[in-house]
Amino acid sequence: MTQAEAKNVNVWYDSFQALKDISMTFEPNTVTALIGPSGCGKSTFLRLFNRMNDLIPLFRVEGLVTVNGQNVYSKDIRLDEMRKKVGMVFQKPNPFPKSIFENVAYGLRVNGISNRKEIEETVERSLKQAALWDEVKDSLKKSAMELSGGQQQRLCIARALAVQPKLILMDEPASALDPISTNRIEELIFELKKDYTIIIVTHNLQQAGRISDATAFFYLGELVEFNLTKKIFLNPDNERTQNYITGRFG
Amino acid sequence: MNTKQLKQRIAFSIFGTMSFIVVAILVIILGFIVIRGMSAISWEFLTEMPKDGMTKGGIFPAIVGTGCLVLGSMVFAFPIGVLSGIYINEYLTESWLKKFLRMMTNNLAGVPSIVFGLFGMALFVNYLSFGDSIIAGSMTLGLLALPVVIRLTEEALKTVDDNLRLGSYALGATKIQTIQKVVIPIAFPNIMTGLILSIGRVSGETAPILFTVAAYFLPRLPHSLSDQVMALPYHLYVLATSGTNMEESRPMAYGTALVLVSIVLIINVSASLLRRRIQKKVKMN
Amino acid sequence: MGKGRRIFEKVVTGVLFSSSTITSLTVILIVVFLFKEGISLFNSTPTEKNYVIAVSKVNTVPVITSNQLADIFNQDITNWKQLGGRNDSIIRLTVNDLASIFTEEELGPNLEFLPVKVNEYVKATPGVILYLSKSQLPSNFEGRVIPVKKITVKDFIGGKHWYPTTEPIPQFGIWPMIVGTLMVTLGAILFALPFGMATAIIMSEVADIRLRNILKPVVELLAGIPSVVYGFFGLVVLVPLIQQLFKLDVGETVLAGSIVLGIMALPTIVTVAEDSLRTTPRALKEASLALGASQWQTLVRVVIPYSKSGISTAIILGIGRAIGETMAVLMVTGNSSNIPTSFLQPTRTIPATIAAELGETPYGGLHFSALFALAIILFMFTIIINLTVEVIKNRNRRF
Numbered sequence: 004m005t006q007a008e009a010k011n012v013n014v015w016y017d018s019f020q021a022l023k024d025i026s027m028t029f030e031p032n033t034v035t036a037l038i039g040p041s042g043c044g045k046s047t048f049l050r051l052f053n054r055m056n057d058l059i060p061l062f063r064v065e066g067l068v069t070v071n072g073q074n075v076y077s078k079d080i081r082l083d084e085m086r087k088k089v090g091m092v093f094q095k096p097n098p099f100p101k102s103i104f105e106n107v108a109y110g111l112r113v114n115g116i117s118n119r120k121e122i123e124e125t126v127e128r129s130l131k132q133a134a135l136w137d138e139v140k141d142s143l144k145k146s147a148m149e150l151s152g153g154q155q156q157r158l159c160i161a162r163a164l165a166v167q168p169k170l171i172l173m174d175e176p177a178s179a180l181d182p183i184s185t186n187r188i189e190e191l192i193f194e195l196k197k198d199y200t201i202i203i204v205t206h207n208l209q210q211a212g213r214i215s216d217a218t219a220f221f222y223l224g225e226l227v228e229f230n231l232t233k234k235i236f237l238n239p240d241n242e243r244t245q246n247y248i249t250g251r252f253g
Numbered sequence: 254m255n256t257k258q259l260k261q262r263i264a265f266s267i268f269g270t271m272s273f274i275v276v277a278i279l280v281i282i283l284g285f286i287v288i289r290g291m292s293a294i295s296w297e298f299l300t301e302m303p304k305d306g307m308t309k310g311g312i313f314p315a316i317v318g319t320g321c322l323v324l325g326s327m328v329f330a331f332p333i334g335v336l337s338g339i340y341i342n343e344y345l346t347e348s349w350l351k352k353f354l355r356m357m358t359n360n361l362a363g364v365p366s367i368v369f370g371l372f373g374m375a376l377f378v379n380y381l382s383f384g385d386s387i388i389a390g391s392m393t394l395g396l397l398a399l400p401v402v403i404r405l406t407e408e409a410l411k412t413v414d415d416n417l418r419l420g421s422y423a424l425g426a427t428k429i430q431t432i433q434k435v436v437i438p439i440a441f442p443n444i445m446t447g448l449i450l451s452i453g454r455v456s457g458e459t460a461p462i463l464f465t466v467a468a469y470f471l472p473r474l475p476h477s478l479s480d481q482v483m484a485l486p487y488h489l490y491v492l493a494t495s496g497t498n499m500e501e502s503r504p505m506a507y508g509t510a511l512v513l514v515s516i517v518l519i520i521n522v523s524a525s526l527l528r529r530r531i532q533k534k535v536k537m538n
Numbered sequence: 539m540g541k542g543r544r545i546f547e548k549v550v551t552g553v554l555f556s557s558s559t560i561t562s563l564t565v566i567l568i569v570v571f572l573f574k575e576g577i578s579l580f581n582s583t584p585t586e587k588n589y590v591i592a593v594s595k596v597n598t599v600p601v602i603t604s605n606q607l608a609d610i611f612n613q614d615i616t617n618w619k620q621l622g623g624r625n626d627s628i629i630r631l632t633v634n635d636l637a638s639i640f641t642e643e644e645l646g647p648n649l650e651f652l653p654v655k656v657n658e659y660v661k662a663t664p665g666v667i668l669y670l671s672k673s674q675l676p677s678n679f680e681g682r683v684i685p686v687k688k689i690t691v692k693d694f695i696g697g698k699h700w701y702p703t704t705e706p707i708p709q710f711g712i713w714p715m716i717v718g719t720l721m722v723t724l725g726a727i728l729f730a731l732p733f734g735m736a737t738a739i740i741m742s743e744v745a746d747i748r749l750r751n752i753l754k755p756v757v758e759l760l761a762g763i764p765s766v767v768y769g770f771f772g773l774v775v776l777v778p779l780i781q782q783l784f785k786l787d788v789g790e791t792v793l794a795g796s797i798v799l800g801i802m803a804l805p806t807i808v809t810v811a812e813d814s815l816r817t818t819p820r821a822l823k824e825a826s827l828a829l830g831a832s833q834w835q836t837l838v839r840v841v842i843p844y845s846k847s848g849i850s851t852a853i854i855l856g857i858g859r860a861i862g863e864t865m866a867v868l869m870v871t872g873n874s875s876n877i878p879t880s881f882l883q884p885t886r887t888i889p890a891t892i893a894a895e896l897g898e899t900p901y902g903g904l905h906f907s908a909l910f911a912l913a914i915i916l917f918m919f920t921i922i923i924n925l926t927v928e929v930i931k932n933r934n935r936r937f
């Protein structure tokens with residue numbers, strides 16, 4: 004069963020077409036990297052899967068986007084239920100200006116869970132999964148803003164994990180971090196693959212090569228090539244992919 | 254629908270209704286004044302002196318008086334406000350001086366208009382012995398408008414892209430040349446919007462002119478800056494609360510209110526038209 | 539660069555700098571002039587200039603306050619014992635009263651014997667208290683001029699009576715106006731806050747571009763309408779409505795003032811609150827939505843906490859707008875200098891009092907000073923408000 008799918012997707016911002024006829028499938032327990040030069044539509048594509056683009060006034064989409072076999076853009080979908088099943092990690096760490104505990108508990112609370120024990124257990128489990136527990140277990144009441152950038156990003160990952168999504172979207176999750184923190188995030192992604200399906204946008208080609216199973220190369224709103232990562236990096240079919248990988252443009 | 258969505262729906266409906274009420278309040282006030290005022294408005298009303306204990310005739314001297322005061326206050330406030338806006342935004346980096354000047358501007362903006370009235374009376378009318386006069390009233394209103402002009406000028410200057418300034422310096426232009434040739438031309442329409450808006454503010458103020466210039470009844474036009482004048486807002490106050498025959502002067506009051514409201518409407522509409530034109534221009538570039 | 543050019547630049551910079559000092563200068567001048575005129579209220583005795591209060595030599599009361607004097611002339615105090623003096627009942631007199639005690643002949647055609655008679659009378663009446671001008675005081679006065687205590691700030695602020703023109707002894711207690719101002723302001727905020735916040739939230743979080751294009755000009759127009767027009771509208775529409783609705787004798791009430799001021803404070807609250815709601819980073823809102831929160835939950839749990847300080851600023855500036863407003867309140871609150879005990883009673887605010895009375899007040903008198911002292915109180919309110927806003931701003935910047 005595929006975890007998520009895009010079929011003949013076209014996207015417009017007002018009159019500008021940002022995505023052109025994209026079709027892709029994402030298998031469970033894989034990491035898929037989206038690469039391509041700035042402005043080619045990677046974020047736009049990623050944000051289709053939890054309808055984050057809905058907030059943009061002149062945004063328009065055509066085609067089919069599914070998660071767990073459910074049409075994300077169907078009329079009778081419950082947006083919050085759907086978003087709960089799709090976790091998202093943003094480029095810059097964006098914890099809420101609340102305590103560490105409350106950040107992770109947030110998704111539970113807004114989804115109507117008020118049992119203290121359940122919340123505490125989930126917070127602990129999520130922080131452990133995000134490899135942050137040991138660092139913060141004694142200071143859960145501390146403001147999340149006092150953590151380092153790398154810790155904040157892992158907190159945001161824990162926050163996303165707490166609502167038990169199936170699919171996790173990551174938009175350049177390590178681009179604002181130092182190399183050591185980046186390294187930890189990469190290890191973490193590798194761990195998370197066991198339980199989740201991950202789509203990650205990255206500008207760092209080495210990173211894509213290290214962590215992903217499949218890679219998609221976007222260019223000017225088009226999907227140029229989508230294949231196993233090894234294949235893309237060692238022997239791409241398309242010349243433009245070749246050029247991008249080898250740094251001849253981008 | 255789950256409770257989460259139900260809550261959201263209820264909350265936003267309540268808020269939506271409340272903002273609808275806000276719109277309704279404006280419509281009611283404007284509608285009331287327009288409907289009642291329309292029948293009082295005529296060519297005579299706008300061009301004649303008041304007669305018969307202000308129950309007949311027109312409001313011409315009040316219109317002229319308000320015109321004088323607006324003009325006088327702007328002659329004072331506009332250059333000073335724009336110059337100090339330029340100084341604060343273009344010459345000062347984030348320093349205590351900038352903070353201090355901003356704070357003082359905010360403080361002045363927060364001073365109630367009646368306090369301006371007292372101050373104008375104490376300084377201009379009594380201390381400088383201008384007496385109740387256009388000059389005293391204009392200066393008082395000018396001081397009141399000053400913070401508005403400064404703030405709007407600053408905002409207008411902030412919209413100018415820093416790269417343009419840098420570009421000008423790179424070509425060897427001095428600071429003054431840059432401001433003169435690059436910054437001001439771009440910010441000019443926005444500064445003009447600021448001017449229009451502060452005219453709106455000044456033309457409706459009553460409290461500052463009570464003790465500095467406004468005359469209860471003076472059916473002639475001013476000859477010099479040291480004359481008293483009638484003014485629209487004070488005239489409305491007089492007609493509404495202390496006319497000799499309040500019942501009969503009601504139509505005059507409605508008419509005066511309509512003239513005041515129309516000024517505000519015209520000013521807001523022209524300001525937003527100007528703004529829209531600016532935005533279009535920016536888009537085209 | 540030529541020398542001429544350099545001088546030119548210096549001159550221009552000088553002109554720019556001088557312009558920028560005008561606001562500060564004005565604030566300072568406002569303070570100076572308010573205090574210059576207002577402070578003399580506390581430097582002089584509350585009797586009119588050139589008038590004195592005389593009592594008998596045997597009277598042991600050392601000094602007297604203006605409140606006590608007022609009580610004496612209102613007959614609330616009738617015996618010197620009540621003021622710690624001898625047990626004599628108080629005989630209150632003004633010079634006019636003397637004219638009815640003595641015949642015209644006794645006083646002389648041009649009142650030339652008045653001083654003699656004053657002496658006689660004061661000597662014979664231990665309980666007398668006499669209010670007369672200095673020129674009428676005998677040179678060899680055989681009674682005692684009792685000193686009147688100066689008005690203190692406490693009398694001024696805490697005094698419950700505002701009778702600025704009463705003879706022989708005016709009273710300048712502004713407590714009723716402080717209460718009136720605070721009540722009207724409170725009412726205004728209670729009205730403006732929910733409506734203002736609701737509108738701000740709709741504008742920043744819910745409205746599409748079309749709805750925003752309606753709401754924004756509405757708010758701008760509400761801000762642009764002159765206060766005297768609001769006052770007029772309140773007077774001809776709201777006041778009669780309130781009178782009928784609550785079956786009152788007069789519709790000019792605290793409530794009318796509150797509603798009119800509330801409408802006037804609305805634009806301030808909407809604009810400032812909306813601006814601050816908009817400062818919430820999109821990333822935070824998206825993070826919340828991505829976790830399955832509804833827009834409403836995001837608003838309550840993320841956006842509002844984030845813009846707390848901006849919202850407080852909105853409230854405070856709204857209060858500032860309401861406290862200082864003059865004409866509209868003057869026209870709809872009914873000018874009563876009693877302390878209001880409910881929202882359905884008339885009252886009078888500080889700015890309204892100044893506007894209503896200064897026009898008929900002779901320059902330089904006590905009443906004149908008292909009105910300036912009122913303005914000082916008002917000015918202090920606004921300075922406190924501005925400083926609070928400044929503190930909130932700076933505290934917020936630290937995060």
Ligand SMILES: Nc1ncnc2c1ncn2[C@@H]1O[C@H](COP(=O)(O)OP(=O)(O)OP(=O)(O)O)[C@@H](O)[C@H]1O
Pocket residue numbers: 016019021039040041042043044045046047048059
């Ligand atoms: N809100 C918007 N309104 C209009 N156009 C937009 C909007 N967001 C993105 N675009 C346009 O859509 C195209 C794709 O943007 P997108 O953010 O998806 O690119 P990206 O591949 O993520 O770039 P980057 O690597 O810089 O993040 C760009 O050309 C951009 O200008």
Ligand SMILES: [Mg+2]
Pocket residue numbers: 045046047174204
């Ligand atoms: Mg992107």
